Amino acid sequence: MTGIARAGQSLKETFGFDRFRGRQEEVVARVLAGDSTLAVMPTGAGKSLTYQLPAVMLPGTCVVISPLIALMHDQLRSARANGIRAATLTSADADWRETQDAFRAGELDLLYVAPERASQPGFRDLLGTAPLCLFAIDEAHCVSEWGHDFRPDYRMLRGMLDAFPQVPRLALTATADKQTRADVMTQLGIPDDGLVLAGFDRPNIRYAIRHRDNPVRQLTDLMAAAPGPGIVYAPTRRKVEELAVKLAAATGRAVLPYHAGLDAGTRAANQAAFVTSEDMVIVATVAFGMGIDKPDVRFVAHVGVPKSIEGYYQETGRAGRDGDPSQAVMFWGAGDFATARQRLAEVDEGRRNAERARLDALAGLVETAACRRAVLLRHFGEDPPQSCGNCDNCLEQPSVTDVTELARKLLSA
Ligand code: ADP
Numbered sequence: 001m002t003g004i005a006r007a008g009q010s011l012k013e014t015f016g017f018d019r020f021r022g023r024q025e026e027v028v029a030r031v032l033a034g035d036s037t038l039a040v041m042p043t044g045a046g047k048s049l050t051y052q053l054p055a056v057m058l059p060g061t062c063v064v065i066s067p068l069i070a071l072m073h074d075q076l077r078s079a080r081a082n083g084i085r086a087a088t089l090t091s092a093d094a095d096w097r098e099t100q101d102a103f104r105a106g107e108l109d110l111l112y113v114a115p116e117r118a119s120q121p122g123f124r125d126l127l128g129t130a131p132l133c134l135f136a137i138d139e140a141h142c143v144s145e146w147g148h149d150f151r152p153d154y155r156m157l158r159g160m161l162d163a164f165p166q167v168p169r170l171a172l173t174a175t176a177d178k179q180t181r182a183d184v185m186t187q188l189g190i191p192d193d194g195l196v197l198a199g200f201d202r203p204n205i206r207y208a209i210r211h212r213d214n215p216v217r218q219l220t221d222l223m224a225a226a227p228g229p230g231i232v233y234a235p236t237r238r239k240v241e242e243l244a245v246k247l248a249a250a251t252g253r254a255v256l257p258y259h260a261g262l263d264a265g266t267r268a269a270n271q272a273a274f275v276t277s278e279d280m281v282i283v284a285t286v287a288f289g290m291g292i293d294k295p296d297v298r299f300v301a302h303v304g305v306p307k308s309i310e311g312y313y314q315e316t317g318r319a320g321r322d323g324d325p326s327q328a329v330m331f332w333g334a335g336d337f338a339t340a341r342q343r344l345a346e347v348d349e350g351r352r353n354a355e356r357a358r359l360d361a362l363a364g365l366v367e368t369a370a371c372r373r374a375v376l377l378r379h380f381g382e383d384p385p386q387s388c389g390n391c392d393n394c395l396e397q398p399s400v401t402d403v404t405e406l407a408r409k410l411l412s413a
């Protein structure tokens with residue numbers, strides 16, 4: 001049986017899925033062939049499977065670099081639920097010795113670690129004690145200063161990767177414009193022909209961008225129009241608290257806050273309540289969302305503007321992962337961009353231009369009278385149709401026949 005035919009069988013046996021989605025199959029085939037790859041696929045596309053499946057099929061352990069301990073532990077739970085032999089090696093784990101022993105004995109399919117681990121000589125020594133099949137670098141845009149979430153620790157990865165030149169590398173990200181993509185590939189030593197770029201379009205998400213006049217009323221209307229779970233992003237902790245209270249009072253629905261100022265227990269409880277709920281709304285800062293796999297989010301609202309067009313895409317992308325109709329609505333005000341530009345002054349100089357360009361791209365999206373989806377997809381290097389029929393500008397622009405009809409009425413009046 002060929003590698004990819006075996007992969008189809010493992011897909012069913014390990015994950016219970018009948019078929020690959022999008023370009024998963026292509027990525028898995030490359031990994032099985034030992035080719036280093038950058039996979040750029042939208043949030044919810046199923047990137048984890050593209051390293052977990054080869055990790056199960058190939059002899060040796062797949063080392064996964066992931067930026068957040070909370071993310072790793074979520075991944076660990078779901079991998080183990082599928083019967084995959086997985087462990088994490090983080091400062092939050094007490095079972096270090098067991099994990100190291102299991103690794104040395106070749107009993108792990110997946111070993112999740114944080115990027116700073118990679119620069120520690122002791123860790124490299126450990127990796128040398130058992131065969132490896134793959135390095136998977138999740139959220140790989142963090143390696144690039146062009147990326148919207150640069151993390152200096154990711155720069156340490158190259159040394160570790162180069163210490164094991166025979167082990168293929170799979171970098172994964174949902175958000176990488178052309179420049180970031182090129183930079184990620186250079187930084188991680190992935191050859192030019194190693195890019196797999198999946199479609200960014202999320203056709204079931206209806207985009208709308210509106211002026212903010214009365215956010216509580218506007219959000220109440222949205223909650224009525226898009227019943228089901230929703231996320232409201234607000235710019236500050238204070239706004240989060242205030243909106244959560246007002247929305248709960250105005251709608252009688254369950255509405256909870258989430259921000260970094262809440263204690264860890266409350267944060268975890270509110271997140272868990274949201275993930276299991278069928279109608280709850282969570283009001284949050286951008287601290288909320290990474291790694292949350294809730295398929296039935298019916299709307300994502302922004303009160304204020306996100307940091308960048310990438311941030312907008314990533315945050316709105318949390319709506320409708322199940323493919324059902326969903327809404328992404330931004331309520332913005334004239335002062336929002338001025339505030340955002342002021343904040344750029346605090347960004348270090350090396351990154352300021354890149355961040356300004358991304359904010360400007362977002363302003364272009366807000367101001368356009370053309371199809372929102374087309375502007376968004378063009379930013380990610382795609383060549384979309386002029387009009388999507390599922391955004392405010394496409395839906396609310398008077399059509400040519402309406403205009404002709406109006407003119408006829410005016411003339412005959
Ligand atoms: P990403 O990291 O790209 O945002 P995840 O790896 O977290 O996405 O996967 C998102 C969801 O898609 C998960 O619930 C996963 O089980 C599901 N999924 C992945 N691949 C498939 C597939 N081939 N068929 C059906 N569901 C899939």
Ligand code: MG
Binds near residue numbers: 047048138
């Ligand atoms: Mg992921």
